[in-house]
Amino acid sequence: MQHDERPTGSPLDGLEGLITPPVSRRGFVMTSLIGGLTLATTRVEAQAIRTDSEGIEAGEVAIPTGDGPMPGYRAVPRGEGPFPIVLVIEEIFGVHDYIKDICRRLAKAGYCAVAPELYARQGDLATMTDVQVILRDVIAKTPDAQWIADLDATAAWAASAARGDGKRLGAMGWCRGGRATWLYAAHRADLKAAIAWYGPLGGERTPIQPRTAGDVAAEIKAPLLALYGGQDAGIPVAAVEEARDRARAAGRSVELVVYPEAPHGFHADYRPSYRKAQAEDGWSRALAFLKANGVG
Template identity: 55%
Template structure:
């Protein structure tokens, strides 16, 4: 795609000594190019307040993308959690899609302290992502909620979270972390796996703490997330869970990513329709 732009984000040193990205990259991450322009969805900003914001945290500000209706009041809030490629144009576009429907959507750049994934190869991205502590992610999402509340335009009692791949796993974890979450939608996030000191638990390990209903959207042809692992999580959630799973039999991993060859239009559109119905059914509308 010839018109894709990449900008190296600026960095600052926080008061705790972290080197922090202070701005978001434009365009798409290097690791996902070339972008599939023929299927890429582009949502305009007409009628929206949309752009980069700075989220205050205990270790200094980090960048995020926010989109919401112009002049909106008492807006429901959806936290949008990135893939491993950072807050690039697709994640920003998802935020704008929510904003067009009357939501405030915020996507935090969760890798801001650990490195710049925008100009990185897959081999370079993996160690950056591995260095991001789950505790930091939970804290940054809490900070995004506090930022939204302080804006005066958002009703944070109507809080939801959705995420893709890396962010799908985070969606389950945050639903366990924050009792204020009313609904979650996890797109093909892994639910079991190896543990590390920085990632000490997976969704299956915190299943007993997940009180909010989470909708899991998965691909039956996903080579990295076996359907059997979803069955394990279902069992751990227990018979009384309000969470549900939808598996699209022929869909691969990242079937919602309209800028990648993995995109499957039918599954992506059906999943989005189910997401919106899930939000409404659980009071986030």
């Protein structure tokens, strides 16, 4: 009989079913975060929200992982804490000013918010200007096991070194990060709440990305708030409803909110897709959801 020789405490522990081991690590291509907004999509910089740092501490950090420091951004209220932790999961564009601002908004609301650069090993998103290149050369080549382990490392760091409370842990992600939110909710038993902003439920299955968000809907371990746009050309509302229904049939908790007139990316205030009313309503719901489920 063949035995699993992985030691206890391996980054792969608890990931069976979501990944295909083994996962090989590689060096970090990005050692610092993007300055400004992404170059890879149309920007409307005049409408971008800019949250100040009054009353909080905010800035770039180095998050310890098994193969070296990973760049990230942390914002936390001033004071001793510990403060509830929210893992902020980026879009495909990297931890740029929009994601950093979200961290500051969460810190203003009383959270230790940390956004790790989950694609730091696969490519330098600061220099990329073509969405298709990012999808092909970065997103498709990032193993799910890698970023799941990196989120675990981020949560551990936030609890031990960033005044975070590891017993009050939530996750929130946008677009590709919304997909990651579903998968992470299926992975982590002590996650208290998950919020997925228009995360795709389907997609291609590959050896390094073996399951879709829809595949794991019935396995989520934390209550999940799903915020989606009715005019999202890439994510049919029926697919989200199917995932919700599959989760509920398995006794899981999914609250789905669909904004009928909203497109994909309606929360991205730096893009033409931004819809202020829906974004603000979703944000209010997200904060209330965190608190209602013990992350607050």
